Amino acid sequence: MANAAKMQVTDEVAIQITAMNKWYGQFHVLRDINMTVNRGERIVVCGPSGSGKSTLIRCINRLEEHQAGTIMVDGTELTSDLKNIDKVRSEVGMVFQHFNLFPHLTILENLTLAPIWVRKTPKREAEETAMYFLEKVKIPEQALKYPGQLSGGQQQRVAIARSLCMKPRIMLFDEPTSALDPEMIKEVLDTMISLAEDGMTMICVTHEMGFAQAVANRVVFMDQGQIVEQNEPKEFFANPKSERTKLFLSQILGH
Amino acid sequence: MSNSHFVRTQMLPPQKPPVGETGVIKWMRENLFSNWFNTLLTFLGLWAVYALVSGSAPWFLNGVWTASSVDECRAIIAASAGEGASGACWAMINERWHQFMFGFFDREEYWRPLLAFGLLFVALSPVLYFNLRRPTMIMTAGAGVVLVMLLWAVGTDGWHLSLAAVLMAALAALAWVAPKKLLWVTLAFPATAFFLLWGGSVWAPIGVMLGFGIAVLVWRSLVSVIGVSPAAGVAALTALIWWGFVQGHVTGFLANALPFFSLPAEDSDRFGGFLLSFVIGVSAISASLPIGILLALGRRSDMFLIKTLSVGFIEFVRGVPLITMLFTASLLLQYFLPPQTNFDLILRVIILVSLFASAYIAEVIRGGLAALPRGQQEAADSLGLDYWQAQRLIIMPQALKVAIPGIVSSFIGLFKDTTLVALVGLADPLQGVTKVVKADIAWKAAYWEPFIFVGAIFFIFCFSMSRYSMYLEQKLKTDHR
Numbered sequence: 001m002a003n004a005a006k007m008q009v010t011d012e013v014a015i016q017i018t019a020m021n022k023w024y025g026q027f028h029v030l031r032d033i034n035m036t037v038n039r040g041e042r043i044v045v046c047g048p049s050g051s052g053k054s055t056l057i058r059c060i061n062r063l064e065e066h067q068a069g070t071i072m073v074d075g076t077e078l079t080s081d082l083k084n085i086d087k088v089r090s091e092v093g094m095v096f097q098h099f100n101l102f103p104h105l106t107i108l109e110n111l112t113l114a115p116i117w118v119r120k121t122p123k124r125e126a127e128e129t130a131m132y133f134l135e136k137v138k139i140p141e142q143a144l145k146y147p148g149q150l151s152g153g154q155q156q157r158v159a160i161a162r163s164l165c166m167k168p169r170i171m172l173f174d175e176p177t178s179a180l181d182p183e184m185i186k187e188v189l190d191t192m193i194s195l196a197e198d199g200m201t202m203i204c205v206t207h208e209m210g211f212a213q214a215v216a217n218r219v220v221f222m223d224q225g226q227i228v229e230q231n232e233p234k235e236f237f238a239n240p241k242s243e244r245t246k247l248f249l250s251q252i253l254g255h
Numbered sequence: 256m257s258n259s260h261f262v263r264t265q266m267l268p269p270q271k272p273p274v275g276e277t278g279v280i281k282w283m284r285e286n287l288f289s290n291w292f293n294t295l296l297t298f299l300g301l302w303a304v305y306a307l308v309s310g311s312a313p314w315f316l317n318g319v320w321t322a323s324s325v326d327e328c329r330a331i332i333a334a335s336a337g338e339g340a341s342g343a344c345w346a347m348i349n350e351r352w353h354q355f356m357f358g359f360f361d362r363e364e365y366w367r368p369l370l371a372f373g374l375l376f377v378a379l380s381p382v383l384y385f386n387l388r389r390p391t392m393i394m395t396a397g398a399g400v401v402l403v404m405l406l407w408a409v410g411t412d413g414w415h416l417s418l419a420a421v422l423m424a425a426l427a428a429l430a431w432v433a434p435k436k437l438l439w440v441t442l443a444f445p446a447t448a449f450f451l452l453w454g455g456s457v458w459a460p461i462g463v464m465l466g467f468g469i470a471v472l473v474w475r476s477l478v479s480v481i482g483v484s485p486a487a488g489v490a491a492l493t494a495l496i497w498w499g500f501v502q503g504h505v506t507g508f509l510a511n512a513l514p515f516f517s518l519p520a521e522d523s524d525r526f527g528g529f530l531l532s533f534v535i536g537v538s539a540i541s542a543s544l545p546i547g548i549l550l551a552l553g554r555r556s557d558m559f560l561i562k563t564l565s566v567g568f569i570e571f572v573r574g575v576p577l578i579t580m581l582f583t584a585s586l587l588l589q590y591f592l593p594p595q596t597n598f599d600l601i602l603r604v605i606i607l608v609s610l611f612a613s614a615y616i617a618e619v620i621r622g623g624l625a626a627l628p629r630g631q632q633e634a635a636d637s638l639g640l641d642y643w644q645a646q647r648l649i650i651m652p653q654a655l656k657v658a659i660p661g662i663v664s665s666f667i668g669l670f671k672d673t674t675l676v677a678l679v680g681l682a683d684p685l686q687g688v689t690k691v692v693k694a695d696i697a698w699k700a701a702y703w704e705p706f707i708f709v710g711a712i713f714f715i716f717c718f719s720m721s722r723y724s725m726y727l728e729q730k731l732k733t734d735h736r
Contacts, residue, residue, distance in 0.1 A: 061636075061637055063633050063636060063637065082641075086639050086641060087639075089636060089637055089638070089639040090638070090639030092637075093637070094634075094637040096630055096633070096634065096637075098628070098630055100628075100630035100631060100633060100634035101634070102631065102634070102649055102653075103653070103733055104652050104653050104656065104731070104733055113638070113640075113648060114638035114639060114640060117640060117644050117648065118638065118639040118640060118644075146733040147733075148733060162638070163637075163638075166638060166639065
């Protein structure tokens with residue numbers, strides 16, 4: 001189903017996380033995370049709720065601050081330096097569980113806002129780009145509507161298009177299908193699959209194991225704030241090594 | 256007969272509701288006469304309305320508009336409606352309306368506050384209607400028509416009347432051709448209004464506006480180099496230096512070298528009535544919104560100092576009665592200012608009323624901010640928008656929309672509170688002017704008339720604000736619930 005020829009993984013490092021730790025007050029949410037993501041890699045992060053998987057990807061664009069260790073994104077280290085943070089954020093797209101579209105702006109304005117204000121793209125050009133990506137997520141006819149007039153699946157596709165308009169080199173997905181009706185999950189996953197086929201570097205927190213098997217080239221399993229196991233999807237699902245992974249898989253695949 | 260197998264072969268078309276379930280009859284039956292108790296209440300209510308109207312109608316209907324004193328009013332009423340009949344003596348308003356409107360402003364110069372009043376609506380129109388061509392044009396043209404009628408009513412000379420008419424016609428045309436250009440009128444309005452109201456040399460208000468212009472220039476040239484907040488600080492400092500040390504010399508020189516444009520000066524103690532209420536109300540409303548926004552953002556800031564200062568200011572101001580602030584303005588402030596500074600009382604009152612209102616506005620806006628899901632800020636962050644961009648483009652438009660009813664309530668309250676300036680010796684329309692008018696032995700006996708008159712005018716403006724806020728809520732509604 002996925003076009004494997006285009007989905008080449010290169011040797012170039014996109015994200016390098018070294019000995020990263022994070023606390024919420026006294027609570028140790030992320031413990032000694034080490035992870036390297038190469039350009040073109042498609043990584044699925046899964047794990048029980050509260051395992052820190054969302055926190056992990058939110059650290060990559062500094063929506064959450066880490067307290068120890070280093071995170072390098074495209075060669076830029078994330079510190080409290082605001083310039084670096086803005087640079088990383090404009091290179092890294094993020095899609096949220098609850099879409100987080102701007103309800104007071106039309107779809108087109110949602111898509112052109114960041115290119116115009118952050119990239120200083122001329123309005124005309126930004127609108128052309130926006131329409132191109134709306135075509136790509138297959139809803140160009142909704143451009144002048146407001147987010148509240150769209151279905152959940154359509155909103156999430158708009159959210160993906162909004163991130164793509166910034167021409168990001170990395171995309172983060174934070175449970176993009178968890179808030180959707182079953183009928184709409186497929187349209188969003190199809191969009192993500194076509195994105196993967198275009199060679200986008202992706203980290204996706206999701207429980208859609210079908211998606212993981214189809215496009216991921218690595219599955220990362222987290223529990224209690226640490227990476228418990230990571231492997232190629234085939235191996236991961238057929239032959240989980242740790243007891244914790246086995247239990248998790250039996251619970252989500254069991255019915 | 257159990258039949259669990261069923262397949263619908265045809266979908267049902269929608270049908271009309273039963274006849275008795277719609278229309279006036281149904282509404283009356285449901286709302287007025289649903290049971291014996293509600294029926295009783297309906298009749299009681301009708302009786303109460305009848306009693307109120309029949310009691311007060313003669314007083315209004317017997318009203319006398321032309322007389323030279325309350326006694327003469329009573330004589331006319333007794334002659335026309337019979338001995339013992341009650342009636343309003345509107346003659347008092349008819350003869351003294353100009354004091355209720357303009358205080359003690361020079362009668363020859365009434366065109367000046369009126370023109371400022373007309374320009375106020377022109378200046379507001381692009382802001383209130385988002386540069387939309389039609390409503391902006393209608394508001395500008397409407398303000399022009401009303402202005403010309405008012406100018407004619409106060410007996411303005413032909414020269415100023417035609418000047419105002421031409422100016423307003425030109426602005427209405429501009430509103431039609433390029434509504435966005437009207438924003439320049441908005442920007443120039445504070446200086447224009449100041450010049451029209453207080454008079455003197457035109458260069459003084461231009462000098463003050465230049466200070467803002469300099470600040471904007473400095474900010475623009477520095478913002479990309481040193482960032483938003485430091486640039487704003489340097490810009491504010493430059494403007495302060497200009498106002499404090501440079502402006503006086505420059506405008507003084509210009510006033511001597513080019514003495515053409517000047518109007519007879521009007522002192523602040525000549526201001527009174529609705530002129531005073533509007534000067535204070537409009538200035539304080541337009542100043543308190545931006546200050547309130549900054550305070551609300553400051554209160555949510557991560558930076559300890561900014562947060563503490565904002566919280567401290569808001570809590571202090573909200574904890575103190577407005578009257579205390581007014582007394583501070585009129586008495587205490589003089590002690591802290593360097594001697595010989597003649598700091599205008601109206602200006603002092605405007606500043607303190609603005610600060611007072613901004614604390615309330617800040618809390619209303621904080622309510623709007625709290626209503627936004629956290630995801631909005633995160634989405635803005637994840638797209639690389641910086642703090643000020645995110646606030647301006649994403650957070651504030653939504654927070655202000657939620658806060659509209661509260662903000663407008665604060666504005667209405669502020670506008671009505673301008674009558675409290677009577678306590679520091681300014682002639683507000685309700686107490687100050689009424690006292691002056693009733694000092695005349697001819698009108699001493701009038702009681703209700705000034706209150707009803709002033710109340711009606713306040714009601715018109717407050718109700719308009721409330722209707723506008725409803726229009727705005729409707730207009731900004733994009734959630735389609």
